[in-house]
Amino acid sequence: MEAAAVLSVLLLCATVHTTVAVTDGLLWNGNFELGPKASDMKGSEVLKHDAIPGWTIFGFVEYIKSGQKQGDMLLVVPEGAYAVRLGNEATIEQTINVTKGMYYSITFSAARTCAQEETLNVSVAPDFGVLPMQTLYSSNGWDSYAWAFQAEYTTATIKLHNPGVEEDPACGPLIDSIAIKTLYPPKPSRVNILKNGGFEEGPYIFPNTSWGVLVPPNIEDDHSPLPAWMVESLKAVKYIDSDHFSVPQGRRAVELVAGKESAIAQVARTVVGKTYELLFAVGDASNSCEGSMVVEAFANKETLKVPYESKGKGGFKRAVLRFVATSTRTRIMFYSTFYTMRSDDFSSLCGPVVDDVKLLSVRNPRRLA
Known part of the structure; x- marks a missing residue:
């Protein structure tokens, strides 16, 4: 009897949806490995709004097993064995406890299906943000995306919604591995006027994936998942880690994966008439991104083009751009001149890596001239 009572309590805890405290990493059942009961499903369709432990669903939501077929297409799940698919106007959500006023970044993996x-x-x-999924950046069809928000209340309901209207109501993105990370706004220091110049503060990266995290353009994201930096372009940039890529400095860096459509920028406080040096590293991520690359750096009205010959096996070079400030606020920006594809996968965009960005004032510019 006691064993049966304990089992009943455990089952109840697994099915009751409560507000959970936030810790960096996967949300409660964020990888959907705990699925609905067979009685709550019709084929792959989930019938009850609270059938998936930890989540509330609305609309046509499917519970997908890795290897499941859709016509001639094989549906693959990047981590674990299960994912969900959001049909037309479908939503999946979870409520968590947060600290009012703090910044958080959501990371999730998604794949396009029939649309x-x-x-x-x-x-x-x-x-809210609208993230386009037309461009694929990885060969297996899955990409990880980041989106950030500032908590207005002590609880936050995270919602993922498919706004698409397709002829087939089952068409829609596959979703897997939803995680959260607390972001701490960086500050300038004595050794760097720029904030987060090494990109060490950023969104959560799944440890078992090797494709990095896409940071969307700022026009789709009021609060950047890459603190202090804006993505001033039509396409995303990729946030990468040293566990899976070659990184010039520290454990994180940014890969400019879409040519001039993939740019990062930051506005720094400067003194009019003062001379500054912008120092940074340019390299490749050791991901078979080969060929001639050029990173263009902008500071005030000055421009520097930094060529880099990549063999796709890692490496970097350093560059310096000197300029005289003409305003109390100076925009620093980087983008890649060319579009590049991986040599081992001609469907995956890649590009040069930018890291270890520093802005320093020059005390005696004449001596260094």
Whole structure:
């Protein structure tokens, strides 16, 4: 009897949806490995709004097993054995405890299925973002995306919604591995006027994936998942780690994966008439991204083009751009001149890596001239 009572309590805890405290990493059942009961499903369709432990669903949501077929297409799950698919106007959400006023970044993996123009709405009231999924950056069809928000209340309901209207109501993105990370706004220091110049503060990266995390353009994200930096372009940039890529300095860096459509920028406080030096590293991520690359750096009205010959096996070079400030605020920006594809996978965009960005004032510019 006691064993049966304990088992009943455990089952109840697994099915009751409560507000959970936030810790860096996967949300509760964020990889969907705990699935609905067979009685709550019709084929792959989930019938009850609270059938998936930890989550509430609305609309046509499917529980997908890795290897499941959709016509001639084999559906692959990047981590574990299960994922969910959001049909037309479908939503999946979870409520967590947060600290009011703090910044958080959501990371999730998604794959396009039958629709070519799929988008995904990500929201935590009152913030929301529309993330386009037309461009694929990895060979297996899955990409990880980051989106950030500032907590307005002590609880936050994270919602992923498919706004698409397709002829087939089952068409929609596959979603897997949803995680959260607390972001701590960086500050300038004595050795760097720029904030987060080494990109060490950023979104959560799944330890078992090897494709990095896409940071969306700032036009789709009021709060950057890459603190202090804006993505001023039509396409995303990729946030990479030293566990899976070659990184010039520290454990994190940014890969400019979409040519001039993939740019990062930051506005720094400067003194009019003072001379500054912008120092940075340019390299490749050791991901078979080969060929001639050029990173263009901008500071005030000055421009520097830094060529880099990549063999796709890692490495970097350093560059310096000197300029005289003409304003109390100076925009620093980087983008890649060319589009590049991986040599081992001609469907995956890649590009040069930028890291260890520093902005320093020059005390005696004449001596260094």
